[in-house]
Amino acid sequence: xxxxxxxxxxxxxxxxxxxxxxxxxxxxxxxxxxxxxxxxxxxxxxxxxxxxxxxxxxxxxxxxxxxxxxxxxxxxxxxxxxxxxxxxxxxxxxxxxxxxxxxxxxxxxxxxxxxxxxxxxxxxxxxxxxxxxxxxxxxxxxxxxxxxxxxxxxxxxxxxxxxxxxxxxxxxxxxxxxxxxxxxxxxxxxxxxxxxxxxxxxxxxxxxxxxxxxxxxxxxxxxxxxxxxxxxxxxxxxxxxxxxxxxxxxxxxxxxxxxxxxxxxxxxxxxxx
Amino acid sequence: xxxxxxxxxxxxxxxxxxxxxxxxxxxxxxxxxxxxxxxxxxxxxxxxxxxxxxxxxxxxxxxxxxxxxxxxxxxxxxxxxxxxxxxxxxxxxxxxxxxxxxxxxxxxxxxxxxxxxxxxxxxxxxxxxxxxxxxxxxxxxxxxxxxxxxxxxxxxxxxxxxxxxxxxxxxxxxxxxxxxxxxxxxxxxxxxxxxxxxxxxxxxxxxxxxxxxxxxxxxxxxxxxxxxxxxxxxxxxxxxxxxxxxxxxxxxxxxxxxxxxxxxxxxxxxxxxxxxxxxxxxxxxxxxxxxxxxxxxxxxxxxxxxxxxxxxxxxxx
Ligand SMILES: Cc1cc2nc3c(=O)[nH]c(=O)nc-3n(C[C@H](O)[C@H](O)[C@H](O)COP(=O)(O)OP(=O)(O)OC[C@H]3O[C@@H](n4cnc5c(N)ncnc54)[C@H](O)[C@@H]3O)c2cc1C
Ligand SMILES: Nc1ncnc2c1ncn2[C@@H]1O[C@H](COP(=O)(O)O)[C@@H](O)[C@H]1O
Numbered sequence: 001x002x003x004x005x006x007x008x009x010x011x012x013x014x015x016x017x018x019x020x021x022x023x024x025x026x027x028x029x030x031x032x033x034x035x036x037x038x039x040x041x042x043x044x045x046x047x048x049x050x051x052x053x054x055x056x057x058x059x060x061x062x063x064x065x066x067x068x069x070x071x072x073x074x075x076x077x078x079x080x081x082x083x084x085x086x087x088x089x090x091x092x093x094x095x096x097x098x099x100x101x102x103x104x105x106x107x108x109x110x111x112x113x114x115x116x117x118x119x120x121x122x123x124x125x126x127x128x129x130x131x132x133x134x135x136x137x138x139x140x141x142x143x144x145x146x147x148x149x150x151x152x153x154x155x156x157x158x159x160x161x162x163x164x165x166x167x168x169x170x171x172x173x174x175x176x177x178x179x180x181x182x183x184x185x186x187x188x189x190x191x192x193x194x195x196x197x198x199x200x201x202x203x204x205x206x207x208x209x210x211x212x213x214x215x216x217x218x219x220x221x222x223x224x225x226x227x228x229x230x231x232x233x234x235x236x237x238x239x240x241x242x243x244x245x246x247x248x249x250x251x252x253x254x255x256x257x258x259x260x261x262x263x264x265x266x267x268x269x270x271x272x273x
Numbered sequence: 274x275x276x277x278x279x280x281x282x283x284x285x286x287x288x289x290x291x292x293x294x295x296x297x298x299x300x301x302x303x304x305x306x307x308x309x310x311x312x313x314x315x316x317x318x319x320x321x322x323x324x325x326x327x328x329x330x331x332x333x334x335x336x337x338x339x340x341x342x343x344x345x346x347x348x349x350x351x352x353x354x355x356x357x358x359x360x361x362x363x364x365x366x367x368x369x370x371x372x373x374x375x376x377x378x379x380x381x382x383x384x385x386x387x388x389x390x391x392x393x394x395x396x397x398x399x400x401x402x403x404x405x406x407x408x409x410x411x412x413x414x415x416x417x418x419x420x421x422x423x424x425x426x427x428x429x430x431x432x433x434x435x436x437x438x439x440x441x442x443x444x445x446x447x448x449x450x451x452x453x454x455x456x457x458x459x460x461x462x463x464x465x466x467x468x469x470x471x472x473x474x475x476x477x478x479x480x481x482x483x484x485x486x487x488x489x490x491x492x493x494x495x496x497x498x499x500x501x502x503x504x505x506x507x508x509x510x511x512x513x514x515x516x517x518x519x520x521x522x523x524x525x526x527x528x529x530x531x532x533x534x535x536x537x538x539x540x541x542x543x544x545x546x547x548x549x550x551x552x553x554x555x556x557x558x559x560x561x562x563x564x565x566x567x568x569x570x571x572x573x574x575x576x577x578x579x580x581x582x583x584x585x586x587x588x589x590x
Binding site: 021022024025027032034044105106107110130133134135136137138139140141142143145146147149150151152153154155157169172173174175176177178179180181182183187192193194234235236237238239240241242243244247249250251252253254255257258259260261262263264266267268270272273 | 282283341346364366367368370371373374375377378379381382383384385386387396400401402403404405406407408409410411412413414415450451452453454455456457458459460461474504514515520521528529531539540546550551552554558563564565566567568569570571572573576577578579580581582583584585588589
């Protein structure tokens with residue numbers, strides 16, 4: 001690599017451990033919290049990991065001093081989201097774990113993540129998924145960038161950092177059309193599932209991950225007060241939750257030449273025409 | 274009476290349906306001021322007034338159109354402080370969520386996304402986990418920042434045209450956070466069809482259309498519907514990504530969703546199962562989409578869709 005490839009990058013990727021979307025998911029009484037058994041790395045965070053790895057590789061990878069650190073906040077099992085990211089190729093991981101964190105909403109989560117980002121220090125790029133597949137708020141990336149005073153490029157479907165450049169460019173599908181965006185480093189970026197094709201961990205990656213370092217952080221180590229986080233510290237509260245009766249399938253017909261007419265009859269009966 | 278703010282991202286001479294819904298909901302909760310995320314001409318101000326705004330907040334010196342959302346966050350925060358609003362309603366779009374998230378940090382308050390209902394006590398109803406639960410949630414500290422899903426509010430049958438636009442207050446933006454720059458926008462090519470998120474009817478096609486969306490589009494036009502698609506169809510490049518319905522596309526809650534050649538994966542269902550009526554056409558009788566369809570047709574979409582479109586046109590004639 002020539003000098004033109006630029007200075008090495010320190011990239012932080014935020015990953016979340018979430019209940020597998022392929023199974024039924026449950027809120028449990030009395031606090032209406034999500035049952036977190038059968039959890040996996042949030043699918044949408046794989047795109048953020050892939051984007052980080054590709055950026056680091058474009059500057060010569062580990063050997064050239066680029067690092068990809070992954071960070072999660074969650075209960076003990078959440079470390080598995082970090083482990084998967086290490087198998088994919090991340091350099092090292094951080095797990096914020098503290099019982100007081102249970103019940104934190106998105107904006108409060110961003111406060112804890114911001115404290116961790118500040119204490120770890122020195123990142124050029126913070127990368128996140130477009131949304132977590134459990135909470136699906138998309139609030140964490142923007143509120144985190146706001147706390148850190150970073151410019152934010154969210155929901156990017158393409159992203160580019162030219163060799164030697166310190167300006168990130170990308171495109172997002174906004175309300176008014178496809179917007180071309182740019183911002184100088186340091187920056188926070190969230191990527192959509194259009195951004196890339198996440199790699200699968202290969203055999204070497206899985207073996208190599210066992211030797212990689214994962215640091216665990218507690219609230220105290222972050223200098224945060226238990227009363228400021230969790231359900232108590234959050235400014236939103238779920239008051240009640242009701243399982244929606246599963247949508248029952250209706251009538252099923254097999255086309256024998258006139259199902260198009262039957263479809264229109266159905267619309268007429270339902271007063272939709 | 275409490276003050277409610279509504280964030281209008283792009284004021285236009287004819288407000289969008291989503292903007293009307295935001296204003297109508299706000300009017301049921303209190304005195305309404307619209308915070309304008311872009312320039313508004315007198316016609317736009319009159320139209321927004323007719324739709325429920327009792328006043329407006331704009332930025333002194335205007336909003337830098339190339340700065341990505343930061344000026345809007347400053348303006349909204351200033352408007353909350355000025356009006357002592359108890360709630361701010363925003364669109365559920367990328368923009369609305371991002372502005373809400375950033376304002377919540379500045380105001381030390383909470384955000385609830387995906388609202389489908391807000392009552393007088395500001396208790397918010399939303400559905401979570403891809404529609405498997407309905408929850409009621411509340412902001413417990415600071416002004417309630419709420420992003421509203423389209424197609425959630427019943428609009429008045431007719432608006433009372435107002436004689437004149439409501440008054441406009443200009444606010445100083447103060448310090449701007451570092452912002453990304455918008456260096457270009459490629460507007461969507463208009464299909465002439467209703468906007469997907471707001472449409473009353475949607476006809477969607479998946480991998481089963483096998484590269485040809487014309488039968489889907491033709492039925493959509495016979496019904497006056499928007500056209501949707503599965504990710505398999507948009508990834509294949511058969512139709513623009515903006516047509517994608519689902520977890521990572523648009524969420525729709527139309528009166529009618531016709532799904533053709535779509536298997537019904539969880540990520541697709543997440544974006545359409547709150548439709549009032551679902552009709553599915555699939556040649557595989559075991560397709561999961563049939564589990565949620567009010568009418569399931571096991572058949573070939575290339576036969577069923579054109580026949581239905583022709584029959585609708587015949588009956589309408
Ligand atoms: C992170 C992530 C996010 C995703 N987000 C989304 C999303 O937002 N939206 C989304 O839709 N998907 C999303 N997906 C993809 C999703 O998992 C499915 O792969 C996708 O929905 C499948 O599309 P499909 O039903 O069109 O294709 P398939 O699953 O291949 O189904 C095609 C169907 O067409 C039927 N068929 C074929 N020919 C005919 C014919 N002539 N007439 C009638 N029926 C026919 C077949 O029987 C089959 O059931 C996401 C996936 C991931 C991993
Ligand atoms: N508990 C968490 N730990 C680490 N990252 C998170 C956490 N929650 C959310 N994120 C990040 O923020 C993104 C958006 O999540 P959300 O705002 O919950 O929809 C996710 O894709 C993650 O990258």
